[in-house]
Every structure is written in C-alpha cells, then in structure tokens.
Amino acid sequence: MNLLTEPIGVSHYLIVGAIMFVTGALCMATKRNALGVLMGIELVLNGANVNFVAFGSEYLRPGAVSMGLDGQLIALFVIVLAAAEAAVALAIVLNFYNNHSSVDVDKADELKG
Amino acid sequence: MATQTDDPRIIEFDVRTDEMLVNMGPQHPSTHGVLRLVLRTDGEIVSEATPHIGYLHRCAEKIGENLTPRQWIPYTDRMDYLAGMNMNLGWSLAVEKLMNLELPEKARHLRVLIAEMNRIASHLVGMGAYGLDLGTFSPFLYAFREREKILDLFEEVCGARLTYSYITVGGATADLPPGWLQKCEAFLDQLRPVIDEYHALLTTNAIFVRRTAGIGVLSAEKAIDYGCTGPVLRGSGVDYDLRRDGEQRYTEMYDGYAFEVIVERDGHYPKDHDYPPVPKTAVLGDCWHRFYVRMLEVMQAMDLVRQAIDRYSMCSGDWGTPVKLTEKLPKGDAYMETECPRGQMGFYIVSNGGSIPLRARARSSSFCNLSVTYDLCRGCLIADVPAIVGSLDIVMGEIDR
C-alpha cells in the first residue's frame, strides 16, 4: 500500500485521468463564463489524453500489451486538435461577446424550446 | 490595423473588447513633465485622448503684477525652462516696446547669437526626448552631451545653466566674456558632424521612420485653426516664421541675416545643407515632419549663430545697458511676439505709470500646440500617443505658467 515504494500501473494513470475528466466535465456544467466552459473542455481532453498515453506507455505495461505508439499518436492528435478547437472556440466567444456584451453562457439561450 | 477614416465617427475595430479609461500621466514617464492625458482605449486603440493641464501652475502672471519688469525676468526663465534666453528676450522686447527703448547695434547681434544658441539647445532636448519617447535611449544622451556644451558656454556668459536671466530690459546683464566667441565657433564646428550622427540614429532609422511617418497627421488648415505655431505649424507646411513675418521691432533684429524659413515648399525643404531625404511614407504634417523641421532648424540656428558671431565681433560699443530695476514705466500697454523654439511666444504688459505693471501676461505656444492632441490621437494606438505628444515638443512650465 505504500505508494512511495510500489511501482505505478496503468490504473494509477487512469485514476488521474478520471479525476481530470470529471473536474473538466463539472467545469463545463457549472461555469457560467464561456471561457470557463472552454477550460473545462481542455481538462476533459487532457484527462482523455492521460488515458491514451498510459495505455500506450511501454513502462507501465510490457510492449506486447500496450497500445504502443498508437496511444502517443492519438494523444498528439488530441493536443493538436485541442489547439484548433481552442482557436475556434475563442473566436466564437469573442463573437458572442460582441453580440451580447457578455460571456455568460446562460445568456445564450435563444434556441430555447 | 486601425487608422483614421474619413468619417470621424467610424472607427474600425478588430475585435470589440472592453473600453478602458486610462490616465497617462501626470506621473507618466513620457508626458514631458506633468501633463495628464485621459485616454479612452479600446484594446490598443485610443478612441479619445483628452489632455488635462494645470499641474505645474505657479501663478507666474499674477506675481508679475507685483514685480517690476526686470524683477519678473527670472520668472520668464521658468516658463519654458528649456529656452530661458528666448523667454527673457520676449519679455524684454515687450517691455522695451512699452518704454520705446532703442538698443545699440551690438546688443541686437548679441541677442540673436544667444537666442539662436538656446534654440539649438532646446531642439537638442526635444530631439533626444523624442527618441526616448520612441524607446531608444542613446540618442537622448548624445543630445544632452551637446546641450551640456551649450550650457557650459551659457554658464560662462551669465553664471547659470538653466535659468539665465541674461537678456534683460535694455540689453543684457553683461557682455560676452573674452574668447567666448572662439569657443562658440569651435563648438559649432564639432556639432556639425554630430548632427549627421543624429540623422543616422533617428531621422533615417527605419524603425524611427515607421514609428513617425504618417502618424499624427496635422493638416495645415487644422494647424492654423488651432493656432499652432513654430515647428508644429511649419511641419504642416505653413510658411510662417515670426523672425521673418513678425512685428517690425522683432524682425529688425534679424535684419541682414541670411536665413530661409524651414518649411516644405513643393515637396522640398531648403537645400542649404546635405540633408537626408524625406521618406516615402511620410505625409506632410506628420510626426516625422515636425521632428525633421526641428532638426533643420538646428542647422539653421547654427548658421545664424555663425553670422551673429561675425557681426557681433565687427560691432563696437555698448552691448546695451540694462534699465534701472525700478524704472518707471510709461502709461499704456504693449504686446510683443517672438519666435521661440516651440513657436510663437507673446508677452503683454499693461502699465498705469508706476514701476510695477498693472498686468503681465504671456501667450504660450505649447498651449496651442498641445490642444491638437485630442484630434491627433483619435484612433491611433497607445504607442502613438507618446510619439504624437513628443513630436509636439511641449514644455509644461510654459503651458501652466
């Protein structure tokens, strides 16, 4: 049970990923600032990335089992796409700010049923 | 990037962000003393710049109503403290006009010599500080180095380095010391190559040109409307210089001096010297032109000083005797304008016959020049504000008095 002496496994990474994922999802669900929502998305993606890297790591599991390079490659794509997503989202937020003079996502309910 | 458009109400924005109201000054490093500019900014874009003055007000004019004209001379020093000699001269001429004094020939040349020397010193400061406003430090020190030499010369003449009170009603407080003219000539000789250095460092520097050319364009009409004078007016292409176009009592001082008013005519500046060319991006009336006019005026002043030295040394006789400290003034009033480094400096005196004037007033050039900031800074970037204000070369002591 001593975490300082025992090796680390995939599940440890998964726990970290899960916590990040959940906090990210909660950020998306609770923040009223559109940029806060955006940060939540980043956290969610990051949590997922942790999982990918963990599954692809050769340290945590022997080579034959791990996803190998695929894990890292997918993580890379996620990072790059997250950057793209952030750029678009920021543009949307700024546009939103221009139209509403606010970044409160609760104000964006024109499509309410 | 945002620039001014035809309709002043339309300003182009990249992204509309939060408007901010920021105070530039009165403790800001690039506001030349204690000017306070209230900027309304939208991101980096300034949508409004309102100058606020009065932080250096010392009631100089009111004090002038309690002192004799010669006693008030030191107060004029402290108005445009960068050009004290010119201030003294303006006031002295106004009082002399009231008293209808005639000065000896030698005093006239001495006054031209001293005033043009101070113009050089003043423009050097303006130039150096402008570099500082644009973010380069070294030209400032180069300019001050040369200015120090002028101050050394002045110190030899009157004992003071900043507040001279040298020129006074009726002439000057003393004659030039022996050997001074030679020193002065030597100084001018070594200044000439240094000027080229300045041109290399600033006038023709690519970044400097980018920062100044096309920025803060002041049209001739607007300059006239606002009452701008001096290099600011001439930088907008208006051919007006009091040394040539002023009152006769003043222009006769420059009788016989060969000089051409520094202003762009038909796309050219007077080709007295080997000047750097005007960059393509520069627009008449922009910061670069104002700066350039000043640089050329330094050359012009050097020329005038050389002429004055020649004439002065040829003159004999008195350098002019100052009037008594408590000399009675004739009843009446007089207004006199002179061409100071910053523009048209007017003094007005009203007397009811006593030795103390009833009114003493000054018309400041910087005040009018400053008033165009509101117009010039609309729609520029924050970084342009120091560039524009710096190109106007204001001295707050003169504005607030």
Add this chain to the structure above:
Amino acid sequence: MAEYLQQYLPQSLAYLTAALVHAVLILVVVALGTLIFIWLERKVSGRIQDRLGPTRVGGKFGWLQTLADGLKLITKEDLRPASADSMLFLIAPYVSLCASYVAYIALPFADGWVAIHLNVAVFFIVAVLGLEVFGVMLAGYASGSKWSLFGAMREAAQVVSYEVPLGICVVVPVLIAGTMDLVAIGQMQAGWFFNWFLFHDPFTFIVFWVYFTCATASVNRAPFDLAEAESELVAGFHTEYSGVRWSIFFMAEYSSMVVVSALAAILFFGGWNGPLPITHWLGLADSANPLAHYVANLLGLINFLGKAIAGVTFMMWVRWTLPRLRIDQVMATCLKYCTPIAAFGFAGAVIWTFLFPGGLVIPNKDWVVQEEYQLDEPQAQSAASTSAASTSPLAHADSGLHAEEHHGTD
C-alpha cells in the same frame, strides 16, 4: 553522484541530496549569470552612450554594482497594490523565473555536461521558454493596473505569434542534424568552424538571423520590449512591482536571454566546438583519458560561454541602438517577414540537404543520416556516463524504471 552518496546515505536521502545539489548548481548559474549580465549590460550601454557605466562598487570596473543593487532591492519594501489579485501577484515573478530556470536543465554546457540528457531537448527548451509568458501575463493581470494589463496583452499576442517562426527556425538545424538531442547536435558540428550549421548552407545562414530576431522578440528585448515599454506603458507588466519580486523578473529576463543565445550557439555556432579543432589537434577530445576529456570539455565550456555571451552582448547592442517598434509593426514583422523567411529558409534547407547531404563545404561527413537510437549508443552513452544525466534522480524518473531495476528488487 547519487551512486557515490549512496555509499554513505540511505538511498532516498542520497537521491534527494543529489537532486538538490544539481538544482542549486543550476540556480547558481542562473543567479550568477544574471549578476554578470546586468553588469555587462550597464557597461555595454555605457560604452555605447559615450559614458563609463558603473565604476565605483567593487573596484575600478564597478563589477559589484549589480550585487549592491540587488541588496538594495532586497531591502526595499515589497509593495502590493490594494486592487491586486494578491495570490497571483505574489506568484507571478516566480512563474516567470521557473520557466527560464527549467530550460537550463536540458541545456548542455559542454560535450555531455548537461543536467538531463533529454532526447527532445531542443523542443523542450523552446516549449519551456514559451511558459515564461505566463508569469508576465499573470503579473499584468494581477497587478490591478491598466498599464500592466496592456503589457500583458501585448506580451501574449507577441509571444504566441513569434513562437511560430521561432519554431520553424529551430527545426532547420534539427532537420539537418536529424535529432533533437542538443548534445548530438553539438557533436555533429565538431571540427572547423565551417562545420557549424550557420555555414551549412545559405539558408541556415538566413535562418539564423530570423532566429535571432524571433528570439529577441520572444524574450522581450528591445526593439520588441513592448510588454514593458516604459515610454508608453510606464513599465508595462511590472509597473506595480518593486523590490525582490521586481528583481526576479529581471533574473528571468536575463536568464532567458542567455538560454536563447546559448541555444543559438548550439544550433548554429557549433556549441562548445571552437572555430578551430584545437582539442582534436591536442588529442584531448578523442583521448580515452578522463582527465584529458575533462580538459577538453572545460575548453568547450569556455567556447560555449563565449558564444552565449557574444549573443547576449549582441542583443544589448541592438537594444541600446534601436527605437521600439509599435505593436502592429511587431506583429507585421512576425507575420510578414519572419514567418515567410523562416519558411523559405526551411524549405531551402530541406532541398539543400537533399541535394548536398554533407552541407556546403565538405560533402562527405559521416553523420549525415543517423537514427537517433543508434546515436545514443556509442556517442551519447559515453557522454552521458560522464555527465550528470545518469546520476540525476530526474533522469531516473524520466528514463523509467532504472531505480526499480537497481534498487527495487533487492
């Protein structure tokens, strides 16, 4: 070092001590470097401006002036504006310093003299240097001053833009070398000065200048020092700072200057290899004798530091000569000039390397295309064995389960 200490200490303590010693060593380099470079800056600027600079403190050359100033700054009151976001305000300088400090751990000072022998060192350093901007931005925001906020926004826009051409420029030497390992890149430029990547082909020569421009911009030096433009923004992001925290910003600025200059030295100027292969003539570099190797490295270190200092001095020269650009001009410089030129240089370097794999002067070099793990074995390994890399605990952490293998099973 950790192995050595382990003879006397428990394993965990030994590693901790070794890590601390390494950290302190780098900190000393940073702090001492800052002291020296600030002094140098004052001297250089003095000379440029026709004056002497500091002359009094510490003898004729005033070389203790920075120390005296530092002492003064430490004794100053640490002011905090009422409208500041106090936590971020207090943290921001350290964030700034951390970023430039961390970059040092992957920076080789001589052949194999590197705290951590990372195989993506170039990338790492560029990435970590990019983090310095956070300190500046946080400081700008947290000061609660509008001038600071302006500075921060300028910094954000500027640094993000300049990372693009900077990255492209850095990729060119990496492309030629075929590795991102700085030690390997340095080793490839051994020999005469024409082996330096600067002279590899005309494109690298161009790219170097772009790199230097972008590096100057990314470390906020004049004429790109918009974030602290004193004539416009009072003092930009550090308007509200005083005392120690202010000086920490300075430390960060100077140490990142050194890092980018050192990176330039390694990427373009052969790193620790002198213009003439003196160590080879003397037989020091190839000698099996560890002492000889050590001497060679010492010479390399001097070479390297000289190049880095030259780079920094060049930056100072630029600073004291040129006026500052305006923000739109800075962006235009980046997008209209630096990026296209860098891209052009990149493309050119690719083609050149394809046509003349050996570079400009000597067409046949033995290192032309090497797989990086091949490189690891003969050269890098031997380098690493003498270096701190294999002993640092961080290295252990990075290279997986060394510790596990060595100590976990017994």
Add this chain to the structure above:
Amino acid sequence: MEPINWHSVFFLLFALVGCGFSVAVLLTSNVVRMAFYLVLALAATSGLFFLAGADFVGAMQIMIYVGGTLVLLIFGVMLTARGPFISMRTPAGEWILGAIIGGSLLVVLLSAATSVRAWRPVAVAEGEARPTATRLGMALLGARVDKLEEPDPTQREGMSGYLLPFEIVSVHLLVVLVGSAYLARPKKRAVGSTAETV
C-alpha cells in the same frame, strides 16, 4: 525499509499537482485564476507524460497546449475581462446537482479504472525504453518502424501509419485558422457621441 521508487514518487507529485489544480480550476470562480490553475494542471500532466515515457508528447503538451492554447485562452480572458465577468457565481443548486452527477461519474470511472487486473502495476524490465520522437515522426509519415516485426503484412506495410490523419489534421488546422479569423473578423462600428465633442 524498502527503497523508494522514484518513479512512483514523481508520479505522485505530478498526479497530486495535476488533480489538485484541476479541482482548483473547478472550485475557483475567478476566471483568471482558473486559467492559471489550468496551466499548472496541464504542466503537471506533461510531467506525467514524461514519466510514462512519452517525452515527445510531453514536450508537445507544454509547447502547444500550455504555451499556445492556454496563452490564447488567457488572451481571450483578458479581452473580455470586464469586472462582472471575472467572477460569476453559479447558483448553489447547480453546484449540488453537478457534485452529485460528477461524483457518480467519478465513482464509475474510478471503479472502471481499478477493476481490470491487467492495468495494475507490473514490474517492467529495464531497457525497453527508447526515445519516441523519431518513431513518432516516421509514423506520422506513414511508416511504423515499431511494427516491422508484425506478422500481418497489411499491418506492416504502411497500412498502420498516420500519414492520412496527419494530412487531414493539417488541412483541418488551416481551415480552423481561416475560420476563426473569419469569425473574429473586423467589424465597423460607429463611435457614438465621442465624435462630436471636439
């Protein structure tokens, strides 16, 4: 005493920092602090990547995610940082609802993460670690050097490379840049009363 496993220690350090600051992102209502905490959380994550042997991805994380994306985010924060938006309160009920739903999600994820035996720690022999940058680069160019021994020829001969996704992502990025530039394009706006008061 068992020798300390430094790998685990650093993992713990980074994991705690990462998770702690993620939670801090969630809890703070000040958007600038959120951004700062997010930076730290993501930086700690890159530390985790390094520990997992993904050095290139780790550096990438710092460079693009932390150095690029987040700077952009903070830039956005500052552009819209008008007083009331710095801290916006969320109604208490939504916190509760969020806590309940998020808590259950967390429990589900954690139980999934800890339930598979194959994911528990195993001792891996040393020497398997190799730098990944080159192999990643080759994979992005379509050649999988790590699959040279793959028995399935379709896997071996370039079918498993990432050239096409790489190209797609590149084009995607270009489109995104154009698109975001279009979205945030300059618009003309009249300045109301300020113009007339000269």
Add this chain to the structure above:
Amino acid sequence: MDPVSTLPVLLGLAWLVPLASFTLIVLFGPRMGKAGIGAGYLATGAILTSAILSSFSLFFVWIPAYDMPEPSHPVAADSAHGGAHEAEVHDEAAHKEEHGDDDHGEQHAESSHGEHDGGHAHFDKPEIAGEWYTLGKFGSLRITIGYYIDSLTVMMFAMVTFIATCIHFYAIGYMHDELHDYVDHEVTLEDGQHLHRPGRFHRFFQYLSLFCFSMLGLVIAGNIAMVFVFWELVGICSYFLIGFYIERKSASNAANKAFIVNRVGDFGMIIGLMVIFATLGTFAFGDVDADGDGTPEPGIFSQVRSPENDYALVVPDGVIKAAAASEIAKGVEATPEQIQSWREDMEPGGVGRWAYWLMIIAGVGIFCGCVGKSAQFPLHVWLPDAMEGPTPVSALVHSATMVAAGVYLVGRFFPFFVPEVLLVIAIIGCITLFVAATIAITAVDIKRVLAYSTVSQLGYMMLALGVGGWSAGVFHLMTHAFFKSLLFMCSGSVIHAVHTNDMTHMGGLRKKMPWTAYTMLVGCLAIMGAGVPFTIGLSGHYSKDAILAQAMSFEAANPMLGWLFYVAAAGAAITAFYMFRLWFLTCAGEPRDKHRYDHAHESPKVMYVPLVILAVMAVIVGWSIYGTPVGIQKLLEQARPMGILTTAHGALLTDLVHPDEHLSHLEEFHVASTWYATLTGLAGLGLAIVFYGVRVLNPAEVANQFKRVYKFLVNKWYFDELYNVIFVKPVLLVSSRVADFDKKVIDGLIDTLAIGTRMIARLDDMIDRYFVDGLINAFAGWTYAVALWFRGAETGRLRQYVMFIVLGTVVLFILITFYLSAPLAPSLSTLEGRP
C-alpha cells in the same frame, strides 16, 4: 469463575432487578418521597445494579473464561502470499470437539471447522443455553423461560444497562418538571386554558424500569416464544412512553401509530413463528436437554446448521417433512434417504423447492417483525412520530435499544436465514437507509433529524446483515447505540434549554452550552465515521468501514446488486451532511432567535455528565482494550454463529452469492472501502461546511431551485400520504359505501330503471361526441403534449446539456457494467487474460 454456572444467575439477576423496581413503583410510586422522586432513584438504582452485574459478567466472567478468536484480518498473511484471493478462503476440513455436559445447564460448546488458509486455528463459539423454568407443556410444545447466552448476549446486556443507566440519570434531570403540577402548554382545553395536571415523575420511571426488564428479557431469551413475549412487552412500553403526554393529540396519535404499525410487522413474525414451530417442533435457540435424558434436543440453530453438515445451512428434516406432507400422507416413508432425495428435488414443484420456500417464508416472516420494530421501509413511518415522547425515551427506546431489537433479532436468527432472505433484508435495509437519509436532509425538527438518522443507521445495519456481514452489522448496532443515545441526549439538552425542537430557531448555542455542543460534535464525528484511515478513528469509523467493506465484497460477488454498495456509500456522505447540518444549525453560527438564545443555559450536571460519559464511550467503543486483543469486534467474532463464515449461494436465485465475511478484510476491499468511507464522509462534511458552516452557498437557494425535490423530501417521500391513500382512505371509503349501498342502491333501483332509458339515448350521443371525436382530438392532444414536454428538455442552457451528457454517460456505464456486461464479457475476459 465458571461461566456456565454463574452467568445465568448473574444475568438473570440483572434482568429481574428492573422488574422488581417496576413492581415497587407500581405499588408505592406516588408515595416515594416528594412527588414520587424516590421512584426515580429506585429505578436508577435498579438499572445501576443491573449494569454492575452485567459489566461484572462481561469483564470478570465471560472474557476471562473464553479465548478470543484468532486475528481475523488476513491482510498481512494475504499480502505476504501475494496472491489474489477468491472465495476459497475456507476449506471444508471440519473439525469437531465435544465438551462434556456439566451440571444442570445443558451446555454445548460446539467447535467450528473454520480452518483458515492463512493458518488460523479453529475456533469454537462459546454459548450457554438452558432453561430456568418451564411454564407449560402442550404436547410437543414447551413454553419455557430459558436463556441463551453468548458474548453477544453479554455485550448487549452491558450495553443496554450502561446506556440505560446514563439515561436514567439524565432523565432525573430532564423530567424534573414532572415533580410538581405540570402545565402542558401544548394542550389547550375547550375553555382556552392550558392543561393542568399532576406530575407523573414516578410513572415515567415505572415505564422505564418495565422497559429495561423487557429489553433485557428479549436479549437473554432462550427461545423464540419468549422473544415474542418480550418483543411485545417492549412494544407496549414504547406505546406507553410515546404516549406519555397522553393529553396531546399528537402524542396519542403517535403512540397508536407506533403500536399499529408494529402490529403489521408482528403479524408477519407470527407467521414466521408458526412456520418454525410447525416444521421444527421447537422454539428453543440452543440445544437444551428438556426431557432430562442426558442428550440435548436440537434447537432451531442446530437443526438448520447441524454439525453433521459442517454447519452449512441445510433445509432441516422437519421442514422437508412438512413440505412433503402430502407425499407422507400417501404413505411414502420418510427415511433419511428419502428425505435427502426430497431435499435435492429442487425442480419447480419439487418438495425441496417447496421446503426451501418454507424457509424463505419463515425467514421473511421473522424479518417482518424486525422491519416493524426497527422501523425499516416500508414500516419506518412510526419512528419519527414517536419523537413525541420525552427525549430520554427517544434516546433509550427509539435509538439505542428497542429499535435495535429488530437488528438484534436478525443477528440472532442469522443462521436461519437463507441467502434469498438475506437479499430481502439487504434490499430493505438499503432502501431504508437511503430514504431516511434523504428525508433527514430537509427536516428542521432536531429530534426528527435524529430519528431519521436512526432509521437510516438501522438500515445500514440491516444492509450489513443482509450482505452477509454479521459482525459488521452487529458491531454497528453497538457503536450506534452509544453515539445515537449521546446525540439524542444532547438534543434533549438543547431542547431543554431553548424549549423548541425547531432548528431554525437555534444557532450559536456553542457559546452558551459548551458541554452539550462539544459532546454533540463528538457524536456527529462518531456517526460520520471520522478517523484517520488505517490508523485510528472514532467508533463509527470502524463499524461503517466494516459495513462498506462487506458491501463492497458483496458487490464484487454480485455485480448486478452493486448498487447496494454505491447507495450505502452515498448514504455515508448524506449522513455526514445532515449530522453536521444539525450541528452547525444548532451550535454554530449566529443565533437566529435572539429571545430563545438569551434564555438558553447549560443543562444541570446530572444531565451533562452522562453526556460526557457517553461521548467518551462513543470515541473509544470501537477500540480494543489496550494491550489485549479484546474489543467489541473480537467479542463479536466470538459470538459469530457457527457456519456462517462460508460463501453461501442462493438456491432459487442461483447467481446470488453471499461472500464470506472474512473476505471483506482482504486488502482489496478493506482499503478501498476505508477510502470510500473516509472520502464520502469528508464530502458530506465538506458540503455541510459549505452550506451551513461558512455559508458559501445558500441552502434556501438550493431548495428553491429544486423545489419539487425539496417538497418531496420535506413531505417525507409522501409516505404518510401514500399510506393514507392506500390503507386509511379505502377502509373509510368501503365503510361509507356499504352504508350508502342500502340507501342508494336498493332505493334507487326503481328510479334507475326509469332513468336508464334516457341514459342510453344520451350515451349514444356521448359515444359519438366524446369517443369518436374525442379519440381523434385526444390523439392530436397527446402528440402536442408530448412535444411540449420534450420542448422543456431543450432549455437552451449549455451547462444543462453538459449535465445531461454526463448523466447519460453515467447511466450508460452503469447499464453496461451491471446489466449488459454479458455481451461484452468475452472481450473483457480476453483483456484480463493477457499477461
């Protein structure tokens, strides 16, 4: 001392002393001292005597006489072996040992098999069973006053008497109003005056004594008939005590409600008893030699789990025979072989299955009684109303002892329950704990919060027992008794000081009544299960951990029932939340009612000294005696019924697995559950602090936002209304209908015929208009309504959409994990299987 001979005497005495006190007070109560104050002293003295006797029995007789079982935590051993442990913890190497009979008490110390693979020594459960007196003998039916003593009995004695003593002392202080004429401000007479009546101090203590007697009798009872008698006696005492302020309408209603609701449960219990008697032919728990032939007749337990079967639960012969009655009537001889074949006939319609069903009916029947007594769902409604009684009663009867009797009985009867019954118990317990905990969140009456807390905790115990955690459940019963009585007494102290039950009128009392406030805090911490994980904790820490660990191991064995564990874990968070809500509302913050606050004062010493004692106990009761392994946990392991330490499988629900309790000590469950318990507790505490401690979030705002949920909880899930509609209203309705029948139907027949014709014509019209047209309209209307309803889901709120997504993910996860894992199993198993 020889426990076999001394314990029946000692405990018998301890049991009877309260009876004596009761008798004396009945006879001479009003004449005992001023206003009967002597009754209080007498009753207190009596229970104190009992307590001393019980403690003596426990510490000086029982503990020295019997060895503790070997350490039951296989953690070290397991980790040393390093292997994962599945169900094969026990091998079946049975091991028997006979002890000879002693004198009159027929005592059997039976030995267990129980060879743990970690190398544990076998262990025999010590028990003493016997009879004092035979009341009567009717054929095979013997009604006796018997006893069945094991360490559980002794401990219950000690616990009940100890707490009762504390409460008696406390009650002397609390009931002092009754020493003189009492004005009941809550009762207004017809003339508008408040009720004046003589004090009833003595009567209160008279009931208390009777209650103690009954409770102790219930505990020591040696057969199920005696249990039933005392069970009812306890019930009647409860009825008296709830209705103590009989003039109050609410009190008398509550008393009636408690009594009637309990009857519902007792009905089931009687069925269970009948089944047991009809099939097994005995009421006795243990093996007692009733006919004096030297060989004891087997009691219920040894019939169900006989040593011959290695104590495994086997349907007893008697049940088989009863199930096969028709076969036997046809003349089939019930030879052992035949019985065995019947027993194995588990086909639908087979005898074995029928017998098994009998076992289930008997078990569920017994459990019904426990549901009533322990206020389990759906019969939990009486307990909160029972708070109308004086607070010491609430503390003693309705938290610590009587309601625990249900749990005690389940624990006692545990060997008898087949896995299916246990599953019912677990589910009922789980529902109860969740329902009650949620109701407690919104309650504002301090005693009701505690009452619902009690219900919830009882649910925990039931859950623990139901998932096979015998010692976990009973352990929680013990610890809960201490801290819940403490909490009740604290609330009594508070009520005594501010004269209101409404928490919204309290606040800041910490400054006025420090003793009460801080002992209350200890109670809250204990119930929350505060502690340093793996190191030390308050009593609740240990018992809650044990329950969660068992639930977790149950989850691992039965993934489909995993929700039991998650609900329990969520319940732990809710528990911490409402307890600290209570504490913060009462003791912390600013006073909300200045007037009441100014009049508040610390209670007299006689009231707060018991608080302190109980607070100390609430802290230490989970620990073992320093330097020895002796502690409640060990004693409980000693009392654990034979044969339940095996993994049990359901016979009807073949997937159902009841894991061995030792499994819960595996690191896998133990560590995780400790973390769960700690973290959920902390989460609840954190929420309480956020809402009520530092008041970052406003609870009123939340209530407003979730108005429907809030109302639902405030109205206690509408149970009372529901029962009103289902049971009360129909009865009233049927009666009135019957009355109307005569009037309407008979008389109206003629009229109706006349009207009929007209009606038919109108009907035709109506069919056309409403049915044909209406069908079309209704269809359109439905479509429209459905669309409107769906429109509501489209709120336009980004954040709600995110919540929906997350919720959907969770649901999907749960569905896949628990219910759809079969299709995915192959892929998962391949994943597991890889090296």
